[in-house]
Amino acid sequence: MTVSYDNSKTIFEGIKAAGITSISALPETWLGLLLQRAEDDPDMQLIQVAKEEEAVGIAAGAYFAGEPHILLMQNHGMFGALNGIVSLAQLYGIPLCMLIAVRGHWGEPYPWHTRGGIVTEGILQALSIPFEHARDPEKVGKQIQEAWTFSQSSLSPVALLLTRDLMED
Amino acid sequence: MERAQCIAMLYPELEDKLVVTIMGASAQELYDLGHRENFFYLQHAMGLASSIGLGLALHLPEEQVIVLDGDGSVLMNLGGLATLARYRPKNLLHIIFDNGSLLSTGGFDSHTTAGITDLAAIARGAGIEHVAAVDSPMDFGEAAVEALERDDLSVIVAKVKAVGPDNYGMDLALPENAFRFKRCVQERKAAR
Ligand SMILES: Cc1ncc(C[n+]2csc(CCOP(=O)(O)OP(=O)(O)O)c2C)c(N)n1
Numbered sequence: 001m002t003v004s005y006d007n008s009k010t011i012f013e014g015i016k017a018a019g020i021t022s023i024s025a026l027p028e029t030w031l032g033l034l035l036q037r038a039e040d041d042p043d044m045q046l047i048q049v050a051k052e053e054e055a056v057g058i059a060a061g062a063y064f065a066g067e068p069h070i071l072l073m074q075n076h077g078m079f080g081a082l083n084g085i086v087s088l089a090q091l092y093g094i095p096l097c098m099l100i101a102v103r104g105h106w107g108e109p110y111p112w113h114t115r116g117g118i119v120t121e122g123i124l125q126a127l128s129i130p131f132e133h134a135r136d137p138e139k140v141g142k143q144i145q146e147a148w149t150f151s152q153s154s155l156s157p158v159a160l161l162l163t164r165d166l167m168e169d
Numbered sequence: 170m171e172r173a174q175c176i177a178m179l180y181p182e183l184e185d186k187l188v189v190t191i192m193g194a195s196a197q198e199l200y201d202l203g204h205r206e207n208f209f210y211l212q213h214a215m216g217l218a219s220s221i222g223l224g225l226a227l228h229l230p231e232e233q234v235i236v237l238d239g240d241g242s243v244l245m246n247l248g249g250l251a252t253l254a255r256y257r258p259k260n261l262l263h264i265i266f267d268n269g270s271l272l273s274t275g276g277f278d279s280h281t282t283a284g285i286t287d288l289a290a291i292a293r294g295a296g297i298e299h300v301a302a303v304d305s306p307m308d309f310g311e312a313a314v315e316a317l318e319r320d321d322l323s324v325i326v327a328k329v330k331a332v333g334p335d336n337y338g339m340d341l342a343l344p345e346n347a348f349r350f351k352r353c354v355q356e357r358k359a360a361r
Contacts, residue, residue, distance in 0.1 A: 022228065045227065047223075047224075047227065047252070048252075049220075049248070049249075049252050050252050051246075053216070053217065053220075054220040054248065054249050054252055055220075056214075056217060056220070057217035057220025057223070057224060057249075058221070058227075060217075060221050061220070061221045061223060061224020061225040061227075062224045062227075062228050063224075064187075064209070064224075064347075064350060064351045064354045065224065065225055065228035065229045065354060065358075066351075066354070067228040069224075083214055084214050084217055087213035087214040088211065088213070088214040088217055088221075091213060091214075091343055092346070092347040093347055093348070094347060
């Protein structure tokens with residue numbers, strides 16, 4: 001398995017095209033090339049957190065500040081951020097545009113990812129967090145734009161799930 | 170020293186800052202002095218007040234941001250102290266009122282009770298250079314003045330008694346607080 005260089009570039013270009021200028025993130029393998037681009041871009045502010053729940057707080061601060069901001073994490077990171085998502089974002093009506101690498105799904109070779117992958121969609125549904133899968137590099141740019149737009153209009157968390165089809169070559 | 174005393178000392182300074190508080194007693198004590206549009210009360214998600222402060226401070230370099238936090242809340246987001254240290258916003262003052270107690274939920278001892286866990290040492294160890302530990306109103310006032318003049322990330326750990334307000338209640342729905350706080354931030358931005 002190698003992480004897709006081309007698609008990481010396409011996703012980053014989609015983030016830029018959506019007008020995003022700030023990202024909070026916790027690195028993981030699929031997000032590595034993407035985060036490298038964010039770090040190298042002088043017009044992008046990258047805030048690396050120690051645990052994903054912090055990113056929910058930072059995103060709220062960025063929202064109050066009027067700064068277009070997204071969160072990048074893996075699904076297991078979202079699990080660790082749940083109280084923030086529910087008791088800050090949903091409780092107060094604060095938008096969160098989350099790009100989530102879904103590990104542990106179809107084709108997953110690593111046992112440690114599997115439980116998280118199996119429960120991810122159920123958790124999103126239980127929390128009424130709208131989500132879509134991003135599988136096609138031709139479409140992901142538009143999907144990022146749409147996720148951003150919907151988070152802002154609904155004042156709600158939304159999740160774009162970055163899949164194996166998109167993230168691996 | 171009581172937290173309400175410290176917040177009252179700070180109150181006149183807060184008018185031109187952006188203020189984020191934790192839930193319960195801290196929020197109520199600030200609110201009872203008189204709500205202002207530049208106050209945001211995080212009434213539930215423990216630990217994230219400092220992360221909201223970081224998000225505000227990094228994206229609004231021309232504002233001064235003050236976070237009023239508690240020991241129980243900080244213990245839920247110790248990693249956040251390291252994130253503050255790494256990005257070191259000059260315009261952020263993080264005040265931790267350490268009452269050694271989970272006061273707002275019935276007053277159970279927290280890990281800082283009787284000096285078992287030292288939050289100032291943790292903040293220093295996280296990499297924050299300017300950390301003051303104070304236990305008298307005079308020292309609190311001095312530390313706050315220094316921090317506000319410093320132009321660097323500062324943490325104050327204020328040892329306070331585990332006491333809070335007698336009555337709770339705010340005439341402010343939670344989303345209303347968020348909407349109005351955002352509007353206030355945007356109006357201040359536009360006025361610059
Ligand atoms: C995740 C979570 N667990 C437990 C609670 C219950 N709870 C409400 S207030 C509180 C204590 C807060 O302690 P601290 O931050 O020290 O502030 P204090 O109330 O002492 O002022 C707790 C544990 C909660 N709100 N959220």
